Amino acid sequence: MSFTRWRTAVVFMCFWLGVCTSAQARTPTDTLVIAWSIDDMLTLDPAESFEFSAGEILGNSYQPLVGFDLNDVSKVFGVVAQSWSVSSDGKTFSFTIRPGLEFASGNPITAADAVYSLTRAVKLDKSPAFILTQFGLTPQNVDEKVRQTGEMTFEFETDKPHSPQLLLYCLTANVASVVDKKLVSSHERNSDLGYNWLKTNYAGSGPFKIRDWRANEVVVLERNENYQGPQTTLARVIYRHMPESSTQRLLLEKGDIDIARNLTADQIQAIKENADVSVQQGVKGAIYYLGLNQKNPYLAKPQVRQAIKHLIDYTVIADTLMKGKVSVHQAFLPKGMFGALELTPFSLDVEKAKTLLAEAGLADGFTVTMDTRNTAEATGIAQAIQKTMAMAGITVELIPGDGQQTLTKYRARRHDIYIGRWGPDYQDPHTNAETFARNPDNADNADSKTLAWRNAWEIPEMTAATDAAVLELDSQRREQMYLDLQEKQQQSSPFVIMFQEIEVIGTRSNVKGFVIGPSFSTNSFQSVTK
């Protein structure tokens, strides 16, 4: 029997052997091949793109007006903008464009391009437009508020004297990237501002230009010879869509790809033994949290919220389960962001939790459900939490669902507990404060669906404090305001903030210089050498 199976296998193998080439081509030295699950990618238009993968690709192919130092985020420097000043009333920002810059197309970069890019994003009003419209811009008034004042100068007028930090950080986001006005305008159809063209094409000035994108298959970038910064040694960078992490590991170890982006914690442990491969990591801005819906009478009790914060084994999940893909973090601003609080007051303490539950009149515990996205990470963390919660008598029933399903339910406030992951939209602390500590209207049909609203947490005082921090012009005082806000929020909120994400990638050992930034748009392969 086994002999026959063996013989069949040999027949199969000879069949293959006869027809296939045996030597495989590995990646060329001037080409970086990255395997990543890029099925989230919707568009290449900076005015619309808001996904991780596209964020990274646009971050390497477009240039913003200003950028920030990855090692010291408080340092903001000009990229396309050379300098700027703020008027005495704090509402008008005047920018001067750096002279001598060119787009990949060869067109010179002027103030007209910067104004066009900002007004275009506001007029199109796609997902990331709120980053700009929060300064009081609307499609109707934007032409008046963002105005060109000279060949290389323009002004940006806001509705209130916001902290200058907030505006500058917002301008580092991809939505404020400078696009080639002449090129985009030439592809305008029915006054669509080039929207239908730019979603699959490129009009930027970054170190790389996008040559081709085939959805769920491949993205190809090439060196931009017109880029004025230091030229990269890579001639091209190829992203290959690879949804299966085991496949990524095989190809990485084999040398058919240079970087694998979706390796699981176990696979990372396993490849550490291979000398041809190395592991690189960097702290990301995303945080993992539990949202406790205040519409649930049990979870609305302050003691219960406090008890749950003591019923999670933070260190075991971070070290044993996630194996270094997250670190323990318990405040709403991620480490590395301006004003982040690094205090971690909670740890697993079943006795304390039991006392708190008894105080709430729930000594025998209760039953709640937890909506869990069916990814390995979320499911693993949820199961670990289920186990420790049971120690104090809280029965957690997990409801697995795909991302869209759980999110739809969360946004309709029909969950009990939601296990979520939140990444900041831009580099300013307001992005997270706005969602974790602000809820201007707790009604079911409210316009603003912040995370505080989704968990029906009514906080008029904290909302006022969050709004005040945005308008604080002095940066030291502003930092203190955020620290106070986080400490207060940490204790009283229905959010159990647990971890901060760490991005871990596997690279071939000869690949050097890949930079992992706090967001995907700050990940850079500009200085990679092989």
Next chain:
Amino acid sequence: MIWFRPCRWLLPLTRLVSNLAVTLLGLLLVTFLIGRVVPSDPVLAAVGDRASQSTYDKAFIELGLDKPIYEQFWIYIKTVASGDFGTSILTKKEIVDDIIRVFPATLELATVSILIGTLLGVPAGVLAAVKQGKLIDQVVRVIGLIGYSVPIFWLCLLGLLLFYAKLDWVAGPGRIDISFEYAVNPMTGLLLVDSAMQGQWDAFKNAFSHLILPASLLGYFSMAYISRMTRSFMLNELSQEYVTTARVKGVPEWRVIWCHALRNAAVPLVTVIALSYASLLEGSVLTETVFSWPGLGQYLTNSLQNSDMNAVLGATLLIGAIFIGLNQLSDALYSSLDPRVRKRL
């Protein structure tokens, strides 16, 4: 008589067209309703979680979700009838363009798979039937059983590990090496055909080396089914009187098996092979995922997960049309294989 002729053809043709229309309409209706019942918000897929309320509302109206379901369905049917399948939320492209891009990958994979499955499955089934109860019958059965019961996902990973990672006999996941990525000018979208037509034999070899492993694994999977069915059809034929007659007449045994019995077993077998081919053409999601094969299965699953209903409906229509088309084809083959059917027509 001359006037009678067109009617003879018109009737089956009208029947075919009305069959096609009713089946596809039913398929669309069911898919549409399921898509609307699923508790997942399609606007979220279009604008993401962070969009402002005004952006969300705009997209809600653009997608036509403010209208009642029956009106949405009516509008959809009307636009489809005019040849417009709409735009995908995810890729922002016309559904037709998307399908033209992903379907050739699946078509190429499925065609090679069904060839492997048939070429191995039919002889194995015949052999098993002839040697019924003997060792060879048991072996074919066990091999078939393994092929049918082992999860294809696991088999794919194991195949990659062995033939790609350890032995280096075949190329890894993906359709072609990056060095050939832009060498072949896409004409049909089928890499083997395109590279052969352009005389790029290096690219042809490379594409074949990428294709052969997933195709063999899927082929093994359909072989398991085809060999089982062949065996049972053959057993049925071998017990018929005409077989005994042939043997008594002194016809050599191989002729009895391969020419007399198999010829008759081929009639129902055509349907089995056609349906196996159709289900391969749906796209095998798991195989496509493991092999990073940008085919219909991945496209459909990804669209489903993102509530991209235009894409789901477009792909469903295509799959429905394939099933109907292959069914018609096997009916046509019936008539050429079976003189009795021919006469009836």
